[in-house]
Amino acid sequence: MHHFTYRDGVLHAEDVALPRLAEAVGTPFYVYATATLERHYRVFRQAFEGLPHELCFAMKANGNLAVVRTLANLGAGADVVSAGEMEMALMAGVPAGRIVFSGVGKTAEEMARALKAGILQINVESEPELETLAGVAAELGLTAPVALRVNPDVAADTHHKIATGKAEDKFGIDLDRAPAVFARAAALPSLEVTGVALHIGSQITDMAPFAAAFGRIAGLVEGLKGQGIALKHIDIGGGLGIPYIEGTTPPGPAEYAAVVRQTLGHLGATIVLEPGRLIAGNAGLLVSRVVRVKEGTSRRFLILDAGMNDLLRPAMYEAHHHIHPVQAVPGEAPLRPIDVVGPVCESGDTFARGRLLPELKEGDLVALGSAGAYGAVMASTYNGRPLVPEVLVNGGRFHIVRRRPDLKEMLALESLPDWL
Numbered sequence: 350m351h352h353f354t355y356r357d358g359v360l361h362a363e364d365v366a367l368p369r370l371a372e373a374v375g376t377p378f379y380v381y382a383t384a385t386l387e388r389h390y391r392v393f394r395q396a397f398e399g400l401p402h403e404l405c406f407a408m409k410a411n412g413n414l415a416v417v418r419t420l421a422n423l424g425a426g427a428d429v430v431s432a433g434e435m436e437m438a439l440m441a442g443v444p445a446g447r448i449v450f451s452g453v454g455k456t457a458e459e460m461a462r463a464l465k466a467g468i469l470q471i472n473v474e475s476e477p478e479l480e481t482l483a484g485v486a487a488e489l490g491l492t493a494p495v496a497l498r499v500n501p502d503v504a505a506d507t508h509h510k511i512a513t514g515k516a517e518d519k520f521g522i523d524l525d526r527a528p529a530v531f532a533r534a535a536a537l538p539s540l541e542v543t544g545v546a547l548h549i550g551s552q553i554t555d556m557a558p559f560a561a562a563f564g565r566i567a568g569l570v571e572g573l574k575g576q577g578i579a580l581k582h583i584d585i586g587g588g589l590g591i592p593y594i595e596g597t598t599p600p601g602p603a604e605y606a607a608v609v610r611q612t613l614g615h616l617g618a619t620i621v622l623e624p625g626r627l628i629a630g631n632a633g634l635l636v637s638r639v640v641r642v643k644e645g646t647s648r649r650f651l652i653l654d655a656g657m658n659d660l661l662r663p664a665m666y667e668a669h670h671h672i673h674p675v676q677a678v679p680g681e682a683p684l685r686p687i688d689v690v691g692p693v694c695e696s697g698d699t700f701a702r703g704r705l706l707p708e709l710k711e712g713d714l715v716a717l718g719s720a721g722a723y724g725a726v727m728a729s730t731y732n733g734r735p736l737v738p739e740v741l742v743n744g745g746r747f748h749i750v751r752r753r754p755d756l757k758e759m760l761a762l763e764s765l766p767d768w769l
C-alpha cells in the first residue's frame with residue numbers, strides 16, 4: 350500500500366534506501382514513487398468508471414518529465430496553463446488530443462501554438478480572451494475548440510490564496526453572463542463550442558462546495574441546451590484535497606465521484622477531470638540533510654540544507670508537511686519540540702514550528718512528506734541556490750530526471766553589458 354516505508358532501519362522509496370539515494374544524488378532532492386503515482390491515477394479513474402470522462406493531469410502540480418510520462422503511459426492527458434507546460438506535456442508523450450489549456454492570461458502567441466498543436470480544448474476565461482482567440486483561429490484558418498470557464502461564485506473552505514471560485518476571484522466568466530457569452534462564442538465561425546469549465550480551488554476536503562458548484566453548472570448546461578447549445582464536455586477542474594497530516598482521511602475520489610454523478614451524471618457529457626495534487630502530492634518527498642542543530646535561548650532549531658526556495662508551501666500558505674527522520678526511530682525514543690528551518694535569510698524560511706521530533710544531529714537525513722505536488726514546480730534560485738534534482742524511483746531502480754546544475758551552469762545564463 351505505502352511506497353515510502355521503513356525497512357532495515359531506514360526510510361525507503363519503493364525498494365531504494367534513501368541514504369543510498371542521498372549518497373548518489375546529493376541533498377536536497379525530490380524523489381517520486383512510480384507505484385504511488387500509478388495507484389493514485391488508477392483509484393481516481395476507477396471512481397469514475399462507467400461515466401464518460403477524460404483525466405487531464407494538472408501539470409502545474411508536477412511538471413517533471415518522467416512523472417508526466419508515467420501518467421501519459423497510463424492514458425492521462427494534461428491540463429496546461431502556459432505554452433511551456435504544453436511543450437513539456439507533448440515532450441512527455443501526452444497526445445495533443447488530450448491536452449486542455451487553462452489560465453486567465455493566455456497570449457495570442459500561446460493560443461496560436463495550442464491551435465497548431467491541435468489540442469483538445471482551450472478553456473477561455475473572459476470575453477476579451479474569447480475575441481482574441483476567435484481572431485487568432487481565423488487568421489490561422491483553424492477552428493478553435495473552446496470551453497468557457499465559468500465562475501460559479503462558490504466559496505471553497507481552503508487557504509484564501511488557493512480559492513478560485515468566488516465572484517471576486519480573477520478566474521472565469523460570471524455565471525449570469527455565461528449564457529450571453531456562450532451565444533457569442535457559438536456565433537463566431539472560427540470557434541467550436543465544446544464545453545464548459547470550472548475550478549473552485551485547491552486542497553478542498555469538504556464535498557459541499559463541489560456539490561454546490563456542480564449543481565450551478567448543471568443548471569447552466571440545461572439552460573444552454575434550451576438555447577440550442579449542446580456541450581460535449583463538462584470540465585470540472587481539480588481541487589480534491591489530500592491528507593497532509595498523517596492519520597487523517599479526507600474524502601477521496603469515491604466520495605468526489607459520487608458528487609459528480611449526482612450533480613452532472615444525467616447530462617450525457619464527457620467529464621473532464623484536472624486533478625493535480627491528488628495524483629502527485631503524496632507520491633513525492635523532499636529529502637534533506639541536517640546542517641546543524643542550534644540551541645537558541647528561547648527555541649531550538651533544526652537547520653536543514655533545504656529551504657523555502659526548494660519547498661515554498663509552508664512559507665506561502667502556512668502549509669503542514671510531515672517530517673520523517675530517514676533513520677527509523679525506536680518507539681520509545683523521546684520526542685522534543687523543535688523549529689525546523691532552512692538556510693535562507695528570511696524568518697519565513699520555516700518548515701515547522703515546535704514540531705515533535707526525536708533527537709537529530711548534524712548529517713542526519715530527513716524527508717518532508719507530501720512534497721510531490723506544488724513542490725519542485727514552485728522552487729526558485731533565491732539566495733543563489735541552484736534548483737534541486739528530481740529523481741523517479743520504480744521498484745529498485747532510480748533515475749535522476751533533472752540533475753543539479755553546477756554553479757557555472759547556473760551563472761552561464763547571465764552576462765554583463767560591455768559598458769559596465
Ligand SMILES: Cc1ncc(COP(=O)(O)O)c(C=O)c1O
Nearest residue numbers: 407548551587588623624625626
Ligand atoms: C484550472 C485548474 N485546474 C486544475 C488545478 C489542479 O488543482 P489540484 O492540484 O488542486 O487538483 C488547478 C489548480 O488549483 C487549476 O487552477
Ligand SMILES: N[C@@H](CCCC[NH3+])C(=O)O
Nearest residue numbers: 409511551552662722723
Ligand atoms: N500552489 C498551491 C496550489 C495552487 C493551485 C493552482 N490553481 C499549493 O501549493 O497548494
